[in-house]
Structure formats: C-alpha cells, structure tokens
Amino acid sequence: MYAFDFERPSTLAEAEKALATEDAQALGGGQTLIPTLKQRLAMPSKLVSLGAIDEIKGVRKGDDGALCVGGGATHATVAREAAADYPALAALASHIGDPAVRNRGTIGGSIANNDPAACYPAAVLGSGATVVTNKREIAADDYFTGLFETALDEGEIITEVRFPIPEKANYQKFEQPASRFALVGVFVAKYADGVRVAVTGASEGGVFRWSEAEAALSGAFSADAVAGLALSADGMMSDLHGSAAYRAHLVGVMTRRAVESAG
Amino acid sequence: MPKDHEGIGASSKRREDVRFLTGAGNYTDDINVNGQAYVHFLRSDVAHGRLTKVDTSEAEGMPGVIRVFTGADFEGVGGLPCGWCVTDRHGQPMQEPAHPVLAQGKVRHVGDPIAAVVAETAEQARDAAEAIEVDIEDLPAVVDMKAALKDDATKVHDDLSSNLCYDWGFVEENREAVDKAINEAAHVTTLELKNQRLVANPMEPRVAVGDFNRATGEHTLYTTSQNPHVIRLLMGAFVLGIPEHKLRVVAPDVGGGFGSKIFHYAEEAFCTFAAKAVNRPVKWTSSRSEAFISDAHGRDHVTKIELALDKDNNFTAIRTETYANMGAYLSTFAPSVPTWLHGTLMAGNYKTPLIYVNVKAVFTNTVPVDAYRGAGRPEATFQLERVIDKAARELGVDPIALRRQNFVTEFPYATPVAVEYDTGDYNGTMDVLEKMADLSGFEARRKESEARGKLRGLGLNCYIEACGIAPSQLVGQLGARAGLYESATVRVNATGGIVVMTGSHSHGQGHETTFPQVIADMIGIDADMVEIEHGDTANTPMGMGTYGSRSIAVGGSAMVRAAEKVINKAKKIAAHLMEASEADIELKDGQFSVAGTDKSVAWGDVTLAAYVPHNYPLDEIEPGLEETAFYDPSNFTYPAGAYACEVEVDPETGKVEIKRFAAADDFGNIINPMIVDGQVHGGIGQGIGQALLENCVYDESGQILSASFMDYAMPRADDVPFYDVDHSSQTPCTHNPLGVKGCGEAGAIGSPPAVVNAVIDALHSGGHKVDHIDMPVSPARVWAAMNA
Numbered sequence A: 001m002y003a004f005d006f007e008r009p010s011t012l013a014e015a016e017k018a019l020a021t022e023d024a025q026a027l028g029g030g031q032t033l034i035p036t037l038k039q040r041l042a043m044p045s046k047l048v049s050l051g052a053i054d055e056i057k058g059v060r061k062g063d064d065g066a067l068c069v070g071g072g073a074t075h076a077t078v079a080r081e082a083a084a085d086y087p088a089l090a091a092l093a094s095h096i097g098d099p100a101v102r103n104r105g106t107i108g109g110s111i112a113n114n115d116p117a118a119c120y121p122a123a124v125l126g127s128g129a130t131v132v133t134n135k136r137e138i139a140a141d142d143y144f145t146g147l148f149e150t151a152l153d154e155g156e157i158i159t160e161v162r163f164p165i166p167e168k169a170n171y172q173k174f175e176q177p178a179s180r181f182a183l184v185g186v187f188v189a190k191y192a193d194g195v196r197v198a199v200t201g202a203s204e205g206g207v208f209r210w211s212e213a214e215a216a217l218s219g220a221f222s223a224d225a226v227a228g229l230a231l232s233a234d235g236m237m238s239d240l241h242g243s244a245a246y247r248a249h250l251v252g253v254m255t256r257r258a259v260e261s262a263g
Numbered sequence B: 001m002p003k004d005h006e007g008i009g010a011s012s013k014r015r016e017d018v019r020f021l022t023g024a025g026n027y028t029d030d031i032n033v034n035g036q037a038y039v040h041f042l043r044s045d046v047a048h049g050r051l052t053k054v055d056t057s058e059a060e061g062m063p064g065v066i067r068v069f070t071g072a073d074f075e076g077v078g079g080l081p082c083g084w085c086v087t088d089r090h091g092q093p094m095q096e097p098a099h100p101v102l103a104q105g106k107v108r109h110v111g112d113p114i115a116a117v118v119a120e121t122a123e124q125a126r127d128a129a130e131a132i133e134v135d136i137e138d139l140p141a142v143v144d145m146k147a148a149l150k151d152d153a154t155k156v157h158d159d160l161s162s163n164l165c166y167d168w169g170f171v172e173e174n175r176e177a178v179d180k181a182i183n184e185a186a187h188v189t190t191l192e193l194k195n196q197r198l199v200a201n202p203m204e205p206r207v208a209v210g211d212f213n214r215a216t217g218e219h220t221l222y223t224t225s226q227n228p229h230v231i232r233l234l235m236g237a238f239v240l241g242i243p244e245h246k247l248r249v250v251a252p253d254v255g256g257g258f259g260s261k262i263f264h265y266a267e268e269a270f271c272t273f274a275a276k277a278v279n280r281p282v283k284w285t286s287s288r289s290e291a292f293i294s295d296a297h298g299r300d301h302v303t304k305i306e307l308a309l310d311k312d313n314n315f316t317a318i319r320t321e322t323y324a325n326m327g328a329y330l331s332t333f334a335p336s337v338p339t340w341l342h343g344t345l346m347a348g349n350y351k352t353p354l355i356y357v358n359v360k361a362v363f364t365n366t367v368p369v370d371a372y373r374g375a376g377r378p379e380a381t382f383q384l385e386r387v388i389d390k391a392a393r394e395l396g397v398d399p400i401a402l403r404r405q406n407f408v409t410e411f412p413y414a415t416p417v418a419v420e421y422d423t424g425d426y427n428g429t430m431d432v433l434e435k436m437a438d439l440s441g442f443e444a445r446r447k448e449s450e451a452r453g454k455l456r457g458l459g460l461n462c463y464i465e466a467c468g469i470a471p472s473q474l475v476g477q478l479g480a481r482a483g484l485y486e487s488a489t490v491r492v493n494a495t496g497g498i499v500v501m502t503g504s505h506s507h508g509q510g511h512e513t514t515f516p517q518v519i520a521d522m523i524g525i526d527a528d529m530v531e532i533e534h535g536d537t538a539n540t541p542m543g544m545g546t547y548g549s550r551s552i553a554v555g556g557s558a559m560v561r562a563a564e565k566v567i568n569k570a571k572k573i574a575a576h577l578m579e580a581s582e583a584d585i586e587l588k589d590g591q592f593s594v595a596g597t598d599k600s601v602a603w604g605d606v607t608l609a610a611y612v613p614h615n616y617p618l619d620e621i622e623p624g625l626e627e628t629a630f631y632d633p634s635n636f637t638y639p640a641g642a643y644a645c646e647v648e649v650d651p652e653t654g655k656v657e658i659k660r661f662a663a664a665d666d667f668g669n670i671i672n673p674m675i676v677d678g679q680v681h682g683g684i685g686q687g688i689g690q691a692l693l694e695n696c697v698y699d700e701s702g703q704i705l706s707a708s709f710m711d712y713a714m715p716r717a718d719d720v721p722f723y724d725v726d727h728s729s730q731t732p733c734t735h736n737p738l739g740v741k742g743c744g745e746a747g748a749i750g751s752p753p754a755v756v757n758a759v760i761d762a763l764h765s766g767g768h769k770v771d772h773i774d775m776p777v778s779p780a781r782v783w784a785a786m787n788a
C-alpha cells in the first residue's frame, strides 16, 4: 500500500466534502479496494470510509413499493432483510463470496466497481432498478457503461438502489471455479409489463440484457419459451476458465434454469 | 492394551493441534529478532530478457534504506546447488546451469529476483524497490517444451548447448526389447496426456529471517523448511561457505509444505548473507502473490504412453515418452522427480515384463518445477491407470478384472524398472475396495442419477508408491548428492520423562503425537511422558527431513533404534539394581522385572539411578541414559492401494460433482489410525484439486495467467465428498523395525486417475465417446469434449 489519509464521516454531507479532495476515494467494505491497494494498483490521496454513515446502510420499503437498499448495505444485510420482499435478490446476496466478504462488502461498492463477473449488476439491470446517488437518480439501463465503467462521476456516492419488486424472479450463477464469481450469471425477473433478463460474467462489454430471451419470455414465461434460443459467441469473454462459445452456451442454460426456478 | 498408554494403534488426538488451533503456534513469521530490518525483492516482470541496466542510485537514497543488493554483490558467492545429478541415455551428466541468488546478466522467468532492498520497514523496502531503474532487453520467451527443443529455439541459458537438461532412458538396455514387444503385441493402447503444472500453495507462505552474531561469528537462519539440516548443508557448503558449526538453521512450526519447502531457495541464502553484510537481522515474508512466482511448482509433464497386451490381455510391455518441465533453473531435487521417482514406478501394481521410460527434461522461461506431494509417482500412476482404463474400454473387458489379471501376486517382486517390492496384497486391497465402495450398488445409483438428468460414472485405479525415500547407497548410485538416512536422539531425563530429538520435521504430519506413541509402546509408559523436538539444527542430530512419506518409516525407525539402545542400557542398570542377570530382565508396562520372580523396579527408579549413580555398575557402563541412532534402510517401502470414485456430470454445463470416494490403502502397520485417515483425506483433497480444479497456466510470452486465487482454483470443502477410507489391508514392511510404509502422499497419488476415469465413464454412459480429458477436468473442458 501507498500511504493515504483516512476519514470516517458519519453523514453524507461530510463524506461529500471529504471526497472533494483531489484523488480522494470512497471506501465501502473494502473487499475490492483494499486488495487493490495492497497490490499498489491504486494510489488514492485519501480514503473516505462510508461505513459510519447510518443513513445509507439500511433496507426499506419505498412509497412506491420498491425495495430500497442503502448504498452502504452489506451483502449480509441484504441477504437477511430483503428475504421477505425480494427473495431472489436476497438469495443472490447470500451467495456472494464467503461470510467475511458478505459482512463487509456493500452493494454500493459492488456496482460502483462493476466487475464484469460480479453478481449485483445482474440484479440491478435485471430489475430495472434505479441507482440513487448524492446528486441524482440513474436508471439501471443508463448506469452500466462497460467493464469496470459506470455513469458515476468522480466522487459521486451511491446512496441507495431502488428495486421494483417483480412477480417472480431468480438468479442462476455458474461459478468460475477459482474466484467463484460468476463465470455466467443470469437474472430473470417477471414484471406485469414484461420480463427482464440480465447477464453477467459473459460479455466483453460487462453486464447486458438478453433481449431475445426477454421477448420470448414476455410472450410466455416458461423454460420452453427460451429452449430454442441461442446466443452468439461474438463478443463473449474467453479465458482459461471458459471459451466464448462455452459462455454463450451457459447463458442459455442458466436462463432456462432461472425461469424454472423463478418464484 | 496399547490404548492404556496411547501406544501403537491408538487414535490419540493430535497434541500439536492445541497450539495451532488456539493461536499459540510459533511460525517463522512470528519470529522477530531485535533490530531486524526487512527485505523486498524486485522481481522480473518479463519471462526472458537481458539485463542492460540495474540502477539503484535513487533507491539507495530513499527513506529507511539500509542497502540495495544486486546480482553483482553475489558474484563471489556460489549459486544455488542442485542436489541430484541425472545421467542421460548416453552416459553423460545432465546439463546443469548456474542459479545465482540474484539475477546476473539475464532474467529467466517472471519472478526471477533482480535486486533486493534492505530497509527499516517492509514498506520502505518496497518503496525503494520501485525506484530501482531496470532496463531489460526482451528475448523470446521459451514456454512450450517441444518448441524449446527445436534447433532454432532461443536458449534459456546461453552457456548450455540447448534447452535439454537430459534425455533419460530407463532401462536403456530394455529399449529394443520393448519396441519389439510393442510391434508384436496383439493389442496396443496409446494415450497422450498432460500432467498439468501445479502450485503447492501451503497455507503459510515462505519466510526467512537471517541473523548474524558478530561476537561469535555465528549465523542463524529461521526458515519455513521441511528439512533444516539439508538447508544448512546446501547453503553453508555450496552457497555461502559457512561451516556447519557456525550456522544454525531453525524451521519452527511450519504451516504446510507439500514439497515446496524442501528446496533451498535464494531468499534463504540472501537473508543469511545480508544479515552479515548489513550487520542487522534481515527478514523476508513472502506475499501470496510472490509465492505464485517464487515457490517451486509441481508436475508439468507431457506424456505419451503405450501399453501392449497379448491376446489373453496380459500386459506385455509399456513404453512412455515424457517431456518434463524443469522451469528456468534446476531446483534442489528437480532432476530426480521425472526420473528416479517416476520411471521406477512405471510397473505399478502389475507384472509387466518389459518397460521403457524415456524422459526429456527441458528448460523453459517459467518458475522452476520440483517435487510436489507424490513427486513423480502421481505422474507415473496417472498415465498408467488411465491407459489401463482406456485399454479395458477398447477391449471390452471389465477394468477391475483386467487389473486383477495382471497384478503382481508374489513377493518379493523385482520389477523391470530396478526396484524390488518387498510385500503387498493387491487382490486383498481390491477386495476391501470393492466392498467398501459398494460397487454392486453402482448401477442402481447410476439409474437414480439418470432420472435426475445427470450422467454418473465410476472410476477405479490402483497405485503403488516407493516411499520412505532412503537407501543412501542406492540413491547415491542414482545421482543423489546427499545421503537419505534419518536420525534420532532419545534423551531420558532423571525422573523418567523422555525427549526425542528427530531429524525428521513435522509440518502437519503429527509427529509430536505419533512418535511418542511408539516410545510409549516400547517402554510401557504414558505417551505424554515423551516430547518430540524437531526443526532446529542446534539440538537435533543431522537428519534429512520430511518428504517422500519417509518420516515414520525412516525417522521412526531411527527413533526405535535409539530407544532400543536406551532400553538395553536401562536393562543393565535394572539388572544391577535387582542383582539379577541382564538376560533375565523383562520390560513391560514401565516395570523391569526378573523373569520367574516377583522382583521388579520401575522405569523411573532405573532412570534416576542412571543420573544419580550411587548404586550403579560404573565399571561396566557410563552414567546417563541418552542414545543416538542413524538409520539407513535397505529398501524403499511400497504402500499400495485401490481407489474408487463416483461422479455425476451435468451434461448441460459439464460440471463434475464427486458423489462418493473410497480409498483402500495398505500402509503396513499403523501407529495412529486417525492421523493416517487425516493424511489420506488431505491427500485425496489435493488429488481432487489436481483432477478437477488446479491449473498453473502460462501464456506464450511467459506471463503466468493463474497468479492468484482469483484464477488458480484450490479445492474447497464443498468440492470434496465425505470419504470412505480403509487401511485394514496390511502387509507390514519386511525391512524396517516398525513394519510401516508411510501414508503422506498416497491420497494425492491415488486419486487423480480415479476421478478422471470416473468422468470418462460418465461421458460414455451418455453416449459421448471421449477417450481422455486433460486435468483439470473443468466444466469448460468436459463440455468441450462432449460437444467436440
């Protein structure tokens, strides 16, 4: 690690101020950022921990019925507190990493980082959620802009993610054998006005919506409806854990399984 | 009876676990010497290149920097020695390149140390290392072994004639006869396969602390080693020129080794050297990332094996051709692994009359490769048991029947590959397996899996290993530059307690529990009256350490010999005390008695007399009760076993799940069944890791792609099933006093072929005519094979 200053404000306003310093960076659960610092791959001038800001740590039901998850809510909190209202989201959170990771890592950190193999981006995009920051509201469809890229500005803080609650949903994760992130993860959510299918782990462009599957499932929400669909391997990632063709194939399998398991 | 005092055969709980599980262990990184400085190694980030500039001037002026070292500082110092010289097919010694402590002139693999900064803190050392200016003129990276042997290949070592370390033929005189037998065979099964490169990844990364005492001129090295005496000898004699009496090597609690902590590493020599040069203790603690590019790797063989059978399915000949990756330099025992630890095991459990093994060892721009749990024997077992399975399928015969038909059944059995199996009962072990694994219920389980849309497969294999790595004269003839005996001192204290100082080293094997069980059994006292000391050259006799499943077979035997000497002397003392003839003295349950009388004295009375010799035969024997023995066995030991694995394959994703795993082993006599179970469990876990998960991969430019746990898949608890383990099939070793064979590597040797055989069987049951999938049998590879 390189030396850095550290602040741990207890309000959003203070955090905003602290982050105004050049090269200051927010610290969520540190599950991505701390290993990056240890490897000296990042050199922030200051870390601003969001861990003491109670106003962004909870899970609540919004006026419009959406499930609102604070940007600082840990995966363990979501696994516990979203279980009744949005079981598919809670299940996804409960399978991220191990207990230590889940007790530290936060949804804000996960979607700010936007690892192409992370789980949460699939839920956020698959639910058509809204990412709320200290400055604005960003629709999921506009938020994820590429590998490790998002619509966030420098110093912008994710304060909440608002998930419209679907009729049925499910997340299927096929684990990369080493990291156990998603080699391919598919989030399927059925809403009154249609079905959304979001895929993580597979594409060179990061999380994406599989529109053919969405169209087929919006017609008939059954595994058969997507049985014949095949995703092209073009643009899929290829590495030592799986070829592009394998990933494309898995997207089909995981989509079918998600539909079968949706509840 | 033994249970009373936790003797041989008792499943005593591991006494060392109390300190390990309560955080009271004393690992090398726990050792901090007053005034200690820290070293950070600047390592090459390219695979191959010429060092055109190493400018340390800026780094030297950085805060906290004590001194910056480069290869030039080590020009007058020896290189890291290789402990084994292999002679090639033509009678020539292998090519042996220099292995400098810090790179000189060239870097040869990602991770090769270029410079080292010693500073007040580890962070300051790292800061300064980043300020060293290095220019490297890139050279083409040599990665693929076959390409490395082409005439126009770039040479890893400019001063060698090629990238070939040796071309070894074994037994060379058999070559023509084997060729002939294969040409004339009724059936020949051929298989080409890879035994992939692995990273040992013990839980504790390596650490070294060098200390120099100016007043006495003594060096001390604290290090994570499986064999401190070997490090003292190699580093003292070959690298730094320090005589043994001025060099102490301490390997305290060591958190796993699996082979990777046998070898003498540059960092050990550096810390010892630098401590004197800067007159400060110098400490290095490897990061996990550093471990991936500086610990010796394992395996990495590419093999073609041919098995010839006659019309009655008797094995008539085996021919193999293997390319063995040495990496960029020869690690301490690297040359022996693909040769003497591999070729000598090619007979397996079978009476194949003709065998020829060819091994080409190759230098590449990768991390050096050396022994890793099993060392050569897993590679031999894997190819043999895979090719037998393939032959059974080609011939349409039952794979168990084919194996049984070809088993060695008479002992001793001299193989055509230079070793003699002293004892074994391969049919008996297979009987145990068949029952334990409930093979008769397999078809029903397969149907049940199929009903759930899964393909179920059953895989079997046998293994034999040569362990208790020893006879010094034999290994000397084979090129070892060290003896391979073991040693022990049994020190009896005045009030009867015992300390055993062993040259073996425990880094997870449980010596502190099992060794006392043996002594307790011999004397008839409680095991907790016996303490084991190991790991410090200052207070243990010269021993060769722990690897090759040798501790109980060789180290335990040395201890028995020393304890026998102690008992013999104690009997003399007892005879004197009871005014009886020595020949009439019996020792049982800690009491010396005179045969045919009710006279007895207790163990403690005799030990006290030895140290308070008021009433003592001083004219016949010396006071005191302490004896040392060195034990050099007459042969290897030959544990053997039969393993069965059942897997389910998800035909949609290719994912393999292990449903059942049964291991029937013959380890001869067993000291602590629970510890043996644990060793087998761990070994199978590692074997499953190799079979399904682990893979160290380099790209064409010599960059390592699996350089962290994000990409290098270690086995985890939910990757392995509950094992069925049985070691009731016992044919005691005929040539060591305990009749023991060793169990540390068996699981890792015996399990990979069982898993792969099971996967292939599952795929065939689903109509996929797949002959082979290279390890790791990952979901992606299984899917690709099914959809080829």
Ligand SMILES: Cc1cc2nc3c(=O)[nH]c(=O)nc-3n(C[C@H](O)[C@H](O)[C@H](O)COP(=O)(O)OP(=O)(O)OC[C@H]3O[C@@H](n4cnc5c(N)ncnc54)[C@H](O)[C@@H]3O)c2cc1C
Binding pocket: A025, A026, A027, A028, A029, A030, A031, A032, A033, A034, A050, A071, A072, A095, A096, A097, A098, A101, A104, A105, A106, A107, A108, A109, A110, A112, A113, A115, A117, A118, A119, A120, A156, A157, A158, A159, A179, A180, A181, A182
């Ligand atoms: C062993 C292990 C296993 C894992 N397995 C999985 C897995 O299976 N699936 C998965 O999806 N993930 C996995 N992760 C990643 C984990 O989910 C991380 O918690 C997550 O990626 C980052 O969250 P964090 O709160 O720790 O963020 P940090 O590491 O603290 O920060 C990450 C980035 O986000 C920024 N940031 C943090 N909070 C905010 C905020 N509120 N607003 C704006 N920017 C912010 C930081 O500045 C930084 O750039 C794993 C991690 C580990 C260590």
